Amino acid sequence: MRRPLRYSHKVTDKYDLFDGLPDDLVVFILSKLSSTASSPSDFINILLTCKRLNQLGLHRLVLSKVGAKVFAMKAKYWSEFAHRFLKHCVNAGNIDACYTLGMIRFYCLQNRGSGLALMAKAAMKSHAQALYSLAVIQFNGSGGSKRDKDLRAGVALCARASLLGHIDALRELGHCLQDGYGVRQNIAEGRRLLIQANARELAFVIRSVAQSSPASSFSWRNNRYNFQTDSVCPLLSDYGYNVAMPEVHPVNWFLREWFESDRVVLEEGLRLCAHMGCGRPETRPHEFRRCSVCGKVNYCSRGCQALDWKLRHKMECSPIQLLLQENGGGDAAAVGVGNGDGGAGMEDDVAAQNAAVE
Numbered sequence: 073m074r075r076p077l078r079y080s081h082k083v084t085d086k087y088d089l090f091d092g093l094p095d096d097l098v099v100f101i102l103s104k105l106s107s108t109a110s111s112p113s114d115f116i117n118i119l120l121t122c123k124r125l126n127q128l129g130l131h132r133l134v135l136s137k138v139g140a141k142v143f144a145m146k147a148k149y150w151s152e153f154a155h156r157f158l159k160h161c162v163n164a165g166n167i168d169a170c171y172t173l174g175m176i177r178f179y180c181l182q183n184r185g186s187g188l189a190l191m192a193k194a195a196m197k198s199h200a201q202a203l204y205s206l207a208v209i210q211f212n213g214s215g216g217s218k219r220d221k222d223l224r225a226g227v228a229l230c231a232r233a234s235l236l237g238h239i240d241a242l243r244e245l246g247h248c249l250q251d252g253y254g255v256r257q258n259i260a261e262g263r264r265l266l267i268q269a270n271a272r273e274l275a276f277v278i279r280s281v282a283q284s285s286p287a288s289s290f291s292w293r294n295n296r297y298n299f300q301t302d303s304v305c306p307l308l309s310d311y312g313y314n315v316a317m318p319e320v321h322p323v324n325w326f327l328r329e330w331f332e333s334d335r336v337v338l339e340e341g342l343r344l345c346a347h348m349g350c351g352r353p354e355t356r357p358h359e360f361r362r363c364s365v366c367g368k369v370n371y372c373s374r375g376c377q378a379l380d381w382k383l384r385h386k387m388e389c390s391p392i393q394l395l396l397q398e399n400g401g402g403d404a405a406a407v408g409v410g411n412g413d414g415g416a417g418m419e420d421d422v423a424a425q426n427a428a429v430e
Contacts, residue, residue, distance in 0.1 A: 144322030223254025327351030
């Protein structure tokens with residue numbers, strides 16, 4: 073694999089130091105760059121620099137190390153080239169590529185079998201996001217009928233993802249235990265897991281803020297402390313902090329952009345999960361749970377409902393009776409403020425989330 077160094081015997085000849093580098097050293101450098109690139113353009117610009125970098129940049133070792141941020145492409149830029157690049161990364165053994173392409177195929181391209189296989193491949197290599205996504209699919213029976221739901225499998229997948237540090241999976245597992253959803257009810261253990269999820273979220277966000285801007289402060293609102301910062305937003309738990317929101321996985325933004333763009337129109341009766349950081353669509357009518365207080369929003373999971381409640385919906389939710397009165401009256405019973413085929417109602421989850429951190 074090594075290229076021999078070509079030294080010129082003539083002093084007047086120009087010598088290109090880059091051409092003199094052995095291939096394995098260049099591949100090693102490109103692997104480091106691909107794993108730390110902060111955007112797709114950072115990596116693509118390297119490939120476009122010269123013919124040699126283009127060839128070595130597609131080396132199997134380099135593609136296996138490509139980080140998730142390189143896959144953070146815009147939905148409007150999706151093309152056969154992007155699809156082919158992801159497949160090359162999958163063939164090189166990149167588990168982030170397996171998860172990303174699996175989600176895109178399952179939800180966007182509606183290639184359910186191939187998408188599930190790719191997510192399962194990533195899950196078998198302990199990819200926490202893939203485990204949690206498979207859990208959501210099992211809870212909802214996504215891609216199939218209501219009879220395809222497997223609540224026990226969803227709980228087991230959430231448990232595995234939570235052991236790998238996935239906060240949303242831990243929160244989902246806490247709600248399942250608290251409500252007896254797919255597992256024997258254990259309210260005390262469920263509340264303990266919800267508190268643990270909030271504590272992990274708090275530690276993760278504070279650590280992220282400290283790494284990005286060590287000199288910045290954060291806000292702790294209670295009876296003893298009150299430190300303020302300039303640009304903050306509410307933490308998605310009940311600890312009273314105001315810090316930056318946790319980072320959303322790039323594929324979730326891709327899903328939302330895909331289904332909110334003009335290139336794709338959801339079938340009649342299908343809706344997206346109302347949590348802005350999710351992007352999952354229904355694969356059949358009434359698949360997701362509906363807020364049983366206002367009946368206006370749908371969620372793919374209890375975790376998304378709890379997050380969206382703290383982030384946005386708490387300020388917008390109002391009983392359906394008030395909505396009917398504002399629209400000129402009507403019979404509230406005639407409006408189906410139900411739970412879809414997803415299970416328990418949302419107002420119980422909100423109460424449980426609030427009680428768990430008081």
